[in-house]
Amino acid sequence: MIDHILTLLIFFPALAAMLGFVVTKDSMRAYGIAVAFIEFVLSLWLWYAYDPMISGMQFMESMPLIPQFGINYLLGVDGISLFIIILSTFFTLIGIASLTETRRIKDLIITLLFLEMTMVGVFAALDAIVFYVFWELSLVPMLYIIGAWGGPLRIYASIKFFLYTFTGSLVMLVGMLFMAYFYYQATGQWSFSILEWYRLILPENFQLWLFVAFFLGFAIKVPMFPFHTWLPYAHGQAPTIGSVILAAILLKMGTYAFVRFSLPLFPDASVFFMFPIAIIAIIMIIYTAMVAYAQEDIKQVVAYSSVSHMGVIILGTFALNVEGVSGSVFLMLAHGVVSGALFLLVGVIYDRRHTKLMSEFGGLASVMPRYATIFGIMMMASVGLPLTINFVGEFLSLLGFYKQSHMLTLTAGVAIIVGAIYMLAAYKKMFFGTVMNEKNKNLKDLNRTEYLGLIPLVIVAIWLGVYPKPVLEPINNSVESVIQLMHDKAQSQEAKARIPDLSGKNEIIPMQEAH
Amino acid sequence: MLEPINVSLASLNLATLAPMLIAIVGALAILVIDMVKGGLHKSLYVMISLLFLLLDLGALVDFAGLFMKNGTVLGFFDVMLMDGIAILSQIIIVAGSMLFIPLALTSKRFHEYNYPEYFALFLFMIAGFQFMVATDNLILIFVGLETASLALYTLIALHNRKKSFEAAVKYFTMGALAAGFYAFGSMILYAISGSVEINQIATVLAEDHYSNIGYVLVSMAFMIAAFGFKLSMVPFHTWTPDVYEGSSAALAGYMSIVPKIAGFVVAMRLFEFLVHSGVVWLQVILYIGVVVTMTASNIWALVQTDVKRMLAYSSISHAGFVMAAILIGTTQANTGLFLYWALFSFTNLGAFTMLWVNRQKNLLPGQSSDHPYEKFSGMVKTMPMAAVMMALFMLSLAGIPPFGLFWGKIYMIGSAVSAGYTVLALIMALNSAIAGYYYLKLIVFMFMKEPMVGYDQFYFMNASLSLKTIIGIAAVGTIFAVFTVNPLLEVITLFVYNSGY
C-alpha cells in the first residue's frame, strides 16, 4: 500500500466524492469530515513514512499513460511537496469541519473532495502533463464554489478567476510542449517527466523564452502583480470555504511550480530574471499592502495581504540559495495556515452579520473576546511575529535574498512595516473601540464548530513557529539538491556565481528514486 | 478502332469498393423493405442502418488489418485509393454515423424519422463520404461530395419546419456555389497537369518545377474557397450557424463531425503536397485562414445567445484549429488531426445529444431559438446528472484536462511546436482561452443561476433510453479518453505515416 500511497491520496477523495452522491443530505457533512479525516491521516502516514534524510523523490509511482507521446503517470514527493500535500489535506479537513454553509451542502462537499484530489495531484505529479491536468482541473471545482455559493458578483468573479488563470496556463502548456520537444530533439524520445527534463541543459536564449512562458502561467496563479486583480474578486465573492482553500492551497500551486519547474529547468534564465522578478515581488509587497490598507472590506484586506505575502515568497524563491528557497517553501505553508485561518475568521463574523465591511464593526473585542484573541494571534502571525509560523519563512526568504541584493531586500523588508500597518489598522477598526452598532451588541462568541476549525490552526501556527525543524529539515534537504542541480546546470558565469555550489558541503543525492 | 481492353478481375481489387457498397446496399435494402411493407417503426430502420454500418465498419477494420500488412491498396483502375488516411477517416465516418443514427430514437416524434427514406439517404450519404475520402481522383471526389451533400440537404429539410428549410436552402445554394468553385479549381489543375488525379498532378507539377505557378495558385484559391466552404473557414463559414440552428440537434452534431473529416482528408490530399513543395503562398494563406477562422469564430461564439449556435461557432473554431494540421503538414500534425477529430466526435456527440434531449417541439415562450442559454439555467438543481454531463462536455470542448479534447489539443499544439510554428501554437493556445468563456457561460447558467420558472418541463423533453445510452457512451469516451489516446496514437501514426503524410 505504501508503494501506491500517492495514488491513494489523490484518488481516494474523488472516489469518496462519487460515493457521496448516495449519502443523504443530512449526513453529508459527517461523511465529508470522515473522508477528509481519513485522507488527512493518510497524508500524515505519508509524512511518517517519508525519510527526511533523502533529498530526492520518494514514493515514486510510474505508469505509462501515453507512452507514444512521452506522457506517464508519474508521481513522487520530496520535502518541497510533502508538506504542501499535508497542508492540502489538512485544510480540506479544517474547511469541511468548520463549514457553516447550509445551501446545497452535498454539492459543496462533493466539490470540495474533488478539489482535494486536484490539489494533491498537482503537488504529487512529476510528469508535466499530469501536473497540468490537475492544475487545470483544480479550476473547475473552484469555479463552481465561487460561482454557486459566492456573493452578488460571484459569476463575474468566478469567470474572471477561471479565464485569467486558464489563459496563463495555456501559455505555460505551450512552454511545456516546447520543453518536451527539446527533450525529443536531444534524446529522440518524447518525455514530459520533470525528472528527465532536469537533465536537459538548454541554451540560454531558449531558457529565457521558456521561462517567460512558464512564468505567465505561474505568475497569474500566484498571483503576481500586475496579474493579481482576479484575486480580490475571487476572494471577495467566494464563500468562506472557497477563500480558505484558494488562499491556503491554490495560490501555492504557482509558487510551488516556480520551485519545481522554473528554477531547476532554467537556472540561467532564473538568474537573468532574478532582479526583474524581485522588483515585481517588491511591488507586490508594498503596493498591495497599500491597497490592503485602503480597503473597507475585511476580506479584501486579507485577500490583498495574501498577494503581499506571496511577494515575499517569490522573493525568497528567487534568492536562489538554500536559505531563501527553503524559506519561501516554508512560507508557502505558513501563509497557507495563516491566511486560511484569517479567511475562516472573517467567515465567522460574516456568518453572524452577513457583512464584511469594517465600518459595520468596532469594539468586537468586548463582545467576542475569544474571537478577538484568535484573530489577534493570527493577525500577529500574518504580520510575521517571531515564534509564529510566518516569521520563519519571511525571515529566511528575506535573509536569502539579501545575499543577492542589499537594496532590494531593504525595500522588500518594508513588508514588515506596511504589513503591520494594514493589519493593525484593520484589527483596530474591527475589534477596538466601543460597540457602536446595535446589531453587534449581542453577537455570540465562537461556537464549537468554529473552534474545531480554528484551534488546530492556532496550534500549528505557533508550533511550527517555535519548532519548525520537522518541516524545515526535509525541505532543506530537498532544496539543497535543487540548488545544487541549478548550480551544476548553470552555464553563464553570473549564474554560477549567483547560485551557490553546495557540492563541497555534503554529498549530493541524485534526484532519482529513493526507494 | 479502339482496342478491346482485357481486365482481370483480380487486378480491379473489387474489395476496395466493399465498404461503400455495403452502405449502398443497406440503403437499397431499406427502400425495398419499405416498399414491401410500409408503416414500420423507425426503430427497425435504425437497427438496419446500424447493422449495415456495422458490416461497413467490419469491412473497414478488415482493410485496416490489410493495410498494416500490405500497405495502400489501389483498386478499380486506380480510382479507389485505400490508404491509411482513407481507412482512418472512413472508420471515423462510419463509427460517428453509428453513434448518431440512434439519436433518431427520441421519445418525441419528429418528422424526418417517419420516412424510411431518411435512413436510406443517410446511408447513401455515408457512402458518398466514403467515396470522397477513398480516392484521389478529383472526379470521384466531386461526385462523392455531391452525393453526400445532396442527401444531407434533404435530411436537413426533412426536419420540416421553416427554419430547417431555410437552413437547407442556404446550405444548398452556397454548396452550389462551392461546387462551382471546386469545378473551376479542378479545371485549372487539369489544364496544367493533364490529369485529374491528385498524385499525378503532384508529380507533373513537381516535374515542371511549378513553372505555371500562377495557374497553381489560382486553382488553389478556388480549391480553398471550395473546401473552405465545406470545412467552414472564415469567410466561407456563414452557412454553419444557420444550418446548425435550422437542423435538428442530432443532425447538427453529425454535421459538425462527419462531413468535416471527409473534407479534411481531401484537403490533406490536395494541399499538403503543395505545402511540402514549399509553396509559400499556400502556407501563408493557410496560416491566415487558420488563425482567422479560429479567432473570429471564437469571438462570434462569445456573443451567441443560443447554445446550438454557440456550438456551431465553436465547431468552426475547432475546425480551424485542426486545419492547422494541414498547414503544418508533418506526420505528427496529421496524426493529431485524426486524433483530435476522433476525440472531438465523442465530445461533440455528447454535447449535441444533450441538446437533442433538451429539444422541445415548439419554441419556448419569449425565445426565438430552441436552445437559449436561459433554458439551462439552474439545471444542476433540477437535473444534476444532466447538468454534470453537459458541463463535462463543455469542459472537454474547452480543453480542460483530463477530458477528451485536451489530449487532442496538446498533441496538435505539440505538433505545431515541433514544426517550428511557435506563434501559431501560442495563438492556438490563447484561442482556447477565449473559447473557455462561452463554454463556461453555459456552465455558469447551469450551475450558478436559479432555474427559470416554468422552464423545468423542457429539460429532458426528448430523452429516451437510447439517447441516454449515447450520452453515457459519449461521457465515458470523454472522461476516459486518456486511456484510449495511446492506442489511438499508435494506430493513427502508423496509418498516417505509411500513407506518406
Place this chain on the structure above:
Amino acid sequence: MEITLSHYLVLSTILFAIGLVGVMRRKNLLMLFFATEILLNATNIAFAAISHYIGDLSGQMFAFFIIAIAASEVAIGLGLLIVWYKRTGKIDLDQMNSMRG
C-alpha cells in the same frame, strides 16, 4: 488567328464571372439557381477545351459528371424551393432571415 486554349480559358472565366455576378445579384432563388448553372457550364467549356488541346479524355469525363451533378442539384434545389414556397409563398431570399448573428 488561331484559337488557343487560353481563349477558351478566358471565355470560361468570363462566363464564370457572369455566373458569380448572378449568384451575388439575384434575390429570387430560382433565378439564383440559373446563375449556378452558368458557373458549371462555364467550367464545362474549359474542360472540353483542355481535353481537346491536350488530347485527353479525362476532361470530357469531368464535364460529363458535372452535367450529371448539375442535373441532380436542380432536382434537390427545386424540391427545397417547393417546400419553402409551400410554407411561405415566397421564393425571395430576403424573406429568409429567421436566423442570424
Place this chain on the structure above:
Amino acid sequence: MELYLYIALFAPLVGSLYAALFGGSPKSQHVGIVASGLLFTSFVSSALLLSYVLGGHTVHVEMMTWIATGDLYIPFGFVVDQVSVVMMMVVTIVSTVVHIYSIGYMDHDKGFNRFFSWLSAFVFSMMVLVMSDNFAGLFIGWEGVGLCSWGLIGFWYHKESATWAANEAFIMNRIADLGMLIGIFLLYWNTGSLQYDVVFAEIGNLPLVVTTWIGIFLFIGAMGKSAQFPLHTWLADAMEGPTPVSALIHAATMVTAGVYLVVRANPIYDLIPNVGIFIASLGAFVALFAASMALVNRDMKRIIAYSTLSQLGYMFVAAGLGAYWVALFHLMAHAFFKALLFLGAGNVMHAMHDELDPFKMGGLRKVMKGTFIMMTLASVALAGIYPFAGFFSKDLILEVGFVEHHYVIYTVLLLTAGLTAFYSFRLVALIFHGEERYKLFGIHPHEAYKFMLVAMSPLLVLAIIAGSFKMTYYQLVTSLLPSTQYHVHGEMTYWIMTIGTQLFVIAAIVFAYKKYSNWNSVPDGSSKLENSFGYKLLWNQYYIPKFYDEVFSKPYLELSKIAWKQIDLKIVDATVDGIANIIYKTGENTRDIQNGNLSTMLRWMVIGLVVLITLAVAFTVGYNAVGA
C-alpha cells in the same frame, strides 16, 4: 544551574499561560497571585544565577534547534553571563514588584486576568531578549516585547487614543526592527552565524565598511525600541496604557533593550568609533530634547515618559562613547527609580480617578504620605543627588563625556541634569504641595492599598542604595565588557565637577519648588507664557507628531487609496477587463457579417474567393518579378 536558567526564563511564561487560561473570565485574584508568585520564582532563580555568575562562571545552554537551513543554524540558546544576569536581575525585580503592585492597581479592572497574561508574557519576552545567545533569539524577544507592549498600551481597547497609541508604538518599532533585521542579515552573510560568540570572534576580520553598516543597522533597531529621535513619539503616547505597564515596559525594561543591544554588541561598536560618536551625540540630543518637552507638559505620565527618554539618551551617550558598563549601570539604577516613580504616579492616578494633570492636584502629601515619600525620593534619585542611585550612575556618564573630551556632549548633559531636576520637582511640587486644587473637581483622593506600597518598597530601597553596588557591579560586568575606568584627571577637577553639578541640580530643584509648590490655580492657556512661541513649541512636542501625521500617515493613507481606486481598479484591473471587453465588443460589432441574408453570405464567399485570387495573382507577379 541550567535548571535555574529554565526556571527564570519560563516561570513568567507559565504565569502568562495560566492567566490566559482565565483570560475570558471575570477577575480572579488567584491569577494575579500565581503570576506574581511565578515572577518571584523567576527572580529567585535569577538571584541564584547571579550568585553563580559572581563566582566567575557563566551558564550557556542550547535548548533546541530553532531554524536550521542551508548554512544557517539558529538554536534556542541561552546564556547567563555577567551582562545578561544584570539585566535579568533588573527585569525580574522590577517585574515582580510591578506584578504585585498590579494586583492592587488593576483591582477593579474587568481585564484583570488578561492584564496579567500580557504582563507575564512581556516578562518572558524580555527574558528571552536578554538571555539569548544569538541575535535571532534577541530578535524574538525584541518583537515579543513589542507585541506585549502593543497589547498593554492598547489594554483599554475601548479607548481610541489607547489603541491608536498601541498601533503607533508597534509600527514605529517595526520600522526600527527592519533596520535590525537588515543588521542581522548582514551579520549572517558576513560571518556565517548569528551566535554572539561566533559573530564577535569574526567581526574583527570584516571590512570596516561592513562593520559600520552592521553597527548602523543594529543601532536603528535600538533607536526604535529605545525611542530615540526620530522614532521617539510613540513613547509618550504609550502612556495610554495602565501605569504599571508604563513602569515596567516603558521605563524600566523594554525601552532599555536598545541600550542592552548596544552593550551586548560592544565588540562591534568598539570597532566603529565613528558610529559610537553618532550614537552618543544622538543620545545627548535626545536627553536635552526630551527634557525640554517635559518642562511644560501637563500630563503626569508623559512628563515621566519624557524623563525616561531623556535618561535613555544618557545611556546611549555612555554606550556610544564606549563606556558600556556605565551605560548598563545607569540602565539598572534608572530602572529602579523610574519604575518607582511611575508606580507612585499610578497611586496618584488612582487617587485622582485617572486625572493626569498635575495642575489639578496639589497638596496630596496629606492624604498620600507613603506615595509622597516614595515619589520624592525617586525624584531625588532621578535628579542624581548624592547618595542616591542616580548620582552614581548619572554623574559617571557626565564624567565619561568629560574624560572622552566630548565637551559639547558634556555640557548638554549637564544642562539636561538641571532640567531633569527641575521638571521632576515641578511635578512633585504640583502634585503633593500647594493648594488642594483637586477639590475643585470633587475628587476624594485616598492612599493606595498598603501592600502596593510594600511592594514598591524594594524599589525604593534599591533606588537609594543601588549606587553602593557600583564596585561589585563593575567587577562583575567588566569581565565581559571593556573595563575602562573613567576618572577625571586631577582630584580638583573631579571635586569641582561633582560639587558643581550637585549644586546646579539642587538649584534647579529649589527653583522648581519655589515656583510650583504654592501653585493655586489651574492654567487655562491664557497666560503669557503659555502663548509664547517657545512654550507652544515644547507643548506641541516640536510639532513632530503633527509633522509625522501630515507627512507620513495621511499621505500614506491617501496614497493607499489612490493605489487601490486609481491604480488597481482603474488601471490594472481595467486593462484586464478592457481586453476582455474589446474581444467581446469585436464579436458584437462584427456578428452582422452573419446577417442571415443568403445574398450576403454568397457575397462573402465571393469576396473570400476574390481576395484569395488577388493574393494569388499578386504573389505570382511578385514571384515572376523576383524570378526574372
Place this chain on the structure above:
Amino acid sequence: MFEAIAFYLFAALTIVMFTITVMTSQALYAITAMAAGMIFISAFFFILGADFLGAIQIIVYTGAVMALYAFGMMFFDTTRDVVEKRTNPQIVFVLGVLAAVMVVAIFVAPIVSNNIQALYPIQEGVGNSQAVGMVLFTKYLVPFELAAVMLLVSMIGGIILAGKKMDKSLTLMAEEDISTMDDGFEPQAGGH
C-alpha cells in the same frame, strides 16, 4: 479561320445570353436566354470534338434541366417581372469584374509544360462517343455508378421534399395530435 470565327461568334452569343440571364428582371427572358446559352455552349463542344458531351449538353440541360426550371417557374408563378431588392449593386460588379480580371491575368499566359501526358488519349479515327464509352466504363465506372446513386438520391430527395407528407409537420405538432392522427399519416414507400 472557321474555328476562330465560330469561337468568337459563339463566345459573344453565350456571353450575351448569360448576361441576359443574369441581368434581366423578366424571368421568362432569363430562362430562355439560359436555354439558348446552353445550346450555344454545346456548339463549343462540337467545335472541340466532344460530340458526346455536346449531345448530352443539349439533352440533359436544354431538355431536362430547363424543363424542370420551367416547371418550377410555373409553380412559383414567377413568369412575370421579378422584383428584387438590390443592395449594393456596385460591389457585385466590382467583385465579378475583379475575379474575372484577376483570373484572366493568369490565363493569358500560356501553360508551359513538357510533362503533360494524355492518360486517355483521344485517338484519331475513334468516334468520340465510342472513346468516351470506353473510358467511362473502365476507368470511370465507379464514379459513373456513384453518379447513378447520386441521381437516385436526388430523385428520392426531390420526391419526398415535394411530396404531400411534407405538408404537415410532425416536428411542430404536439405529441397528442400525432397520436390522434391515426393511419392517414402512416409512412408509405417512396412517397406519394
